[in-house]
Amino acid sequence: xxxxxxxxxxxxxxxxxxxxxxxxxxxxxxxxxxxxxxxxxxxxxxxxxxxxxxxxxxxxxxxxxxxxxxxxxxxxxxxxxxxxxxxxxxxxxxxxxxxxxxxxxxxxxxxxxxxxxxxxxxxxxxxxxxxxxxxxxxxxxxxxxxxxxxxxxxxxxxxxxxxxxxxxxxxxxxxxxxxxxxxxxxxxxxxxxxxxxxxxxxxxxxxxxxxxxxxxxxxxxxxxxxxxxxxxxxxxxxxxxxxxxxxxxxx
Amino acid sequence: xxxxxxxxxxxxxxxxxxxxxxxxxxxxxxxxxxxxxxxxxxxxxxxxxxxxxxxxxxxxxxxxxxxxxxxxxxxxxxxxxxxxxxxxxxxxxxxxxxxxxxxxxxxxxxxxxxxxxxxxxxxxxxxxxxxxxxxxxxxxxxxxxxxxxxxxxxxxxxxxxxxxxxxxxxxxxxxxxxxxxxxxxxxxxxxxxxxxxxxxxxxxxxxxxxxxxxxxxxxxxxxxxxxxxxxxxxxxxxxxxxxxxxxxxxx
Numbered sequence: 001x002x003x004x005x006x007x008x009x010x011x012x013x014x015x016x017x018x019x020x021x022x023x024x025x026x027x028x029x030x031x032x033x034x035x036x037x038x039x040x041x042x043x044x045x046x047x048x049x050x051x052x053x054x055x056x057x058x059x060x061x062x063x064x065x066x067x068x069x070x071x072x073x074x075x076x077x078x079x080x081x082x083x084x085x086x087x088x089x090x091x092x093x094x095x096x097x098x099x100x101x102x103x104x105x106x107x108x109x110x111x112x113x114x115x116x117x118x119x120x121x122x123x124x125x126x127x128x129x130x131x132x133x134x135x136x137x138x139x140x141x142x143x144x145x146x147x148x149x150x151x152x153x154x155x156x157x158x159x160x161x162x163x164x165x166x167x168x169x170x171x172x173x174x175x176x177x178x179x180x181x182x183x184x185x186x187x188x189x190x191x192x193x194x195x196x197x198x199x200x201x202x203x204x205x206x207x208x209x210x211x212x213x214x215x216x217x218x219x220x221x222x223x224x225x226x227x228x229x230x231x232x233x234x235x236x237x238x239x240x241x242x243x244x245x246x247x248x249x250x251x
Numbered sequence: 252x253x254x255x256x257x258x259x260x261x262x263x264x265x266x267x268x269x270x271x272x273x274x275x276x277x278x279x280x281x282x283x284x285x286x287x288x289x290x291x292x293x294x295x296x297x298x299x300x301x302x303x304x305x306x307x308x309x310x311x312x313x314x315x316x317x318x319x320x321x322x323x324x325x326x327x328x329x330x331x332x333x334x335x336x337x338x339x340x341x342x343x344x345x346x347x348x349x350x351x352x353x354x355x356x357x358x359x360x361x362x363x364x365x366x367x368x369x370x371x372x373x374x375x376x377x378x379x380x381x382x383x384x385x386x387x388x389x390x391x392x393x394x395x396x397x398x399x400x401x402x403x404x405x406x407x408x409x410x411x412x413x414x415x416x417x418x419x420x421x422x423x424x425x426x427x428x429x430x431x432x433x434x435x436x437x438x439x440x441x442x443x444x445x446x447x448x449x450x451x452x453x454x455x456x457x458x459x460x461x462x463x464x465x466x467x468x469x470x471x472x473x474x475x476x477x478x479x480x481x482x483x484x485x486x487x488x489x490x491x492x493x494x495x496x497x498x499x500x501x502x
Contacts, residue, residue, distance in 0.1 A: 014282070014286055015285070015286070015289065015299075015421070015422065016282045016285065016286075016421065016427055016428070016429045017282075018421070018422055019417065019418075019420065019421075019422070020417075020420040020421065020422060020423075020424055020462070021422075022422045025418065027418065031265070031267045031268075034266070034267065035265055035266070035267075038266065048266075073422055165437035166270065166271075166436050166437050166439060166440075166441055166444060167270075167276065167278065167433045167436055167437050168437075169270065169271040169441065170266070170267065170269070170270075170271065171266070171269055171270070171271060171272075171273045171324055172271075173271055176267055177267070178267045182418045185417050185418055186416035186417050186418050186419075188417060189417075190417055190420065190462050193417060211271070211441050
């Protein structure tokens, strides 16, 4: 029963997917997590392909990743994923990241909604496929990291900016969720990554960015090592996503 | 015998690896090609890990990709790779990209050198491992695309620029080969990708970029659809790489 509820997918940390320290980047890990969510849902009849037939799609609302370490270049690792909870408008999907020797590298939590592509309005998850999504709920699997919290940024001067280009845009015509992570990491100096572990990364997707949008990155630093970032349209100030990064000093 | 000479590796075009048209991006394809080169070399005793023990490493000098089409989102495809030729200081490695149904999507050619990490000087490929690298030469495998040519850019005003950030830097502390491809593609408007196929992409790596380098992208357009790009340090003008892109109108 557990076997069917928890999906497990294997990866290797490829050379162009690791940073200057030789560790997998958070953007690439995020990509793997979202792919695993897709595989796991598809295997159970709730994949994008099936949903698209009915003009529904999954939308990622929040992602939080907390790690003790990132896989090293060429290291094999696995992502396990399962559904923790299903509500009417949201579902919580969790992840564990395991090293080659089975040790746990970290965990992640994600929150998803389903929307109608015709109306862009949320769908009732409990009404879909006769409510069968609840058969996959697996609350007994532990995920000992905090849920994504509220992120609030008050800075009014951007610390960085970029214009959304070809490489930023996904098949839906929106700035792709992973590229936001990369642009946010690029705010921080190399030295910080050398001396610190990005122990927790959290992101909340608020609105869609489009090709040509000029986007500003606004940063608050409340306590040392904790940075809250908001990506806003420079033109109008609409927030597109918010992230929170916790860096802890390496031994 | 051929089986041992030609490596074959399977992929699927992941959602965050396709562009707004739903086709794999050239950066991601380039990443897969370089990974396949690594797998194929490693399986034959010429991988980075083995070379590193002797303080040698492979350096990509040139890459040319020519395609009839790119894999679509979720499409399975395969990369085949083999060594066409080995010279004293360079080796030519070719690739074929095959769709799920076995049809050929395109081909690629690459040129590699091996350097000593102690002296940064090139190694004699024919002297390595008693010259056994020549056992893997497979000239009979067809690769019907032109070899990488000479690229010359005379523009003196940049059409774009970027500063090398965290996400750009690889484990060697250099701007990563794939990120150059992405930055170069980002020079071109979305409409060009909508109406045209990037039929041929060619890149020559000349010198290494480092964290914090301000890099300018200089573009010549000699004939319609053909763009030659040079990435130069804004400070000093040193060229780091040169690329040539041929866009052909879609039917």
